[in-house]
Amino acid sequence: MPAKEPVIILNYKTYTESMGEQGRKLTWMAMEVMKETGVRIVACPQLPEMYHHKNLDIEIFAQHVDPIEPGGHTGHILPEALKCAGATGTLINHSEDRMPADQIRKCVELCRKHGLTSVVCAESVEKVKEVAAFKPDYIAIEPPELIGSGIPVSKANPDIVRNSVNAVTDPEIKVLCGAGISTGDDVKAALALGTHGVLLASGVVKAKDPKKALYDLVSLIAPKTVTG
Numbered sequence: 001m002p003a004k005e006p007v008i009i010l011n012y013k014t015y016t017e018s019m020g021e022q023g024r025k026l027t028w029m030a031m032e033v034m035k036e037t038g039v040r041i042v043a044c045p046q047l048p049e050m051y052h053h054k055n056l057d058i059e060i061f062a063q064h065v066d067p068i069e070p071g072g073h074t075g076h077i078l079p080e081a082l083k084c085a086g087a088t089g090t091l092i093n094h095s096e097d098r099m100p101a102d103q104i105r106k107c108v109e110l111c112r113k114h115g116l117t118s119v120v121c122a123e124s125v126e127k128v129k130e131v132a133a134f135k136p137d138y139i140a141i142e143p144p145e146l147i148g149s150g151i152p153v154s155k156a157n158p159d160i161v162r163n164s165v166n167a168v169t170d171p172e173i174k175v176l177c178g179a180g181i182s183t184g185d186d187v188k189a190a191l192a193l194g195t196h197g198v199l200l201a202s203g204v205v206k207a208k209d210p211k212k213a214l215y216d217l218v219s220l221i222a223p224k225t226v227t228g
């Protein structure tokens with residue numbers, strides 16, 4: 001299995017480029033790059049397709065979970081069902097799928113109960129502080145205005161990343177950053193600011209050559225020589 005840190009979380013969002021067979025290919029590419037370079041990569045495929053990514057040698061996180069117990073919750077996503085589908089973790093409160101603070105807290109608690117890794121997204125340092133009280137495994141700071149922009153948060157707004165890292169005093173909680181990350185340089189800058197990795201999507205999913213983009217992404221942090 002991959003090295004412990006840092007982590008690259010690749011969110012497939014709902015792009016057509018990450019759907020169906022293309023989505024499966026993307027997961028295989030991520031798996032190959034991870035094996036070859038030793039950098040931990042986590043894939044977040046589209047939820048209805050999670051089963052197609054099960055039992056591969058790569059961690060799979062969901063893009064969302066709901067704060068519910070088994071029962072009558074039509075259309076919702078049950079933490080237990082994510083586990084059945086092969087997920088070992090989930091994003092919570094992504095910028096494109098926000099939830100109120102009490103629901104975030106409940107999701108984190110349910111993740112803990114069911115052994116799922118929780119990655120809570122936050123749009124500001126204030127939100128980082130608020131969700132840190134819920135003790136998720138990861139907090140990803142993502143300024144919404146930079147999401148999908150190709151302008152990396154680690155270079156465009158290093159202060160929000162640095163301040164988020166400093167705001168989390170609990171050593172058990174790891175801080176990631178996301179928005180506009182697409183190159184090895186962007187990842188290196190994110191780590192230099194004290195993060196444990198990045199959360200990204202379009203820089204890889206929408207790249208002409210996603211495998212090349214993945215190799216570039218890990219090129220400056222890989223413990224093994226990158227040949228791709």
Ligand SMILES: O=C[C@H](O)COP(=O)(O)O
Nearest residue numbers: 011148179180200201202
């Ligand atoms: O989940 C990923 C983030 O929203 C960042 O998206 P992006 O890499 O396309 O900017």
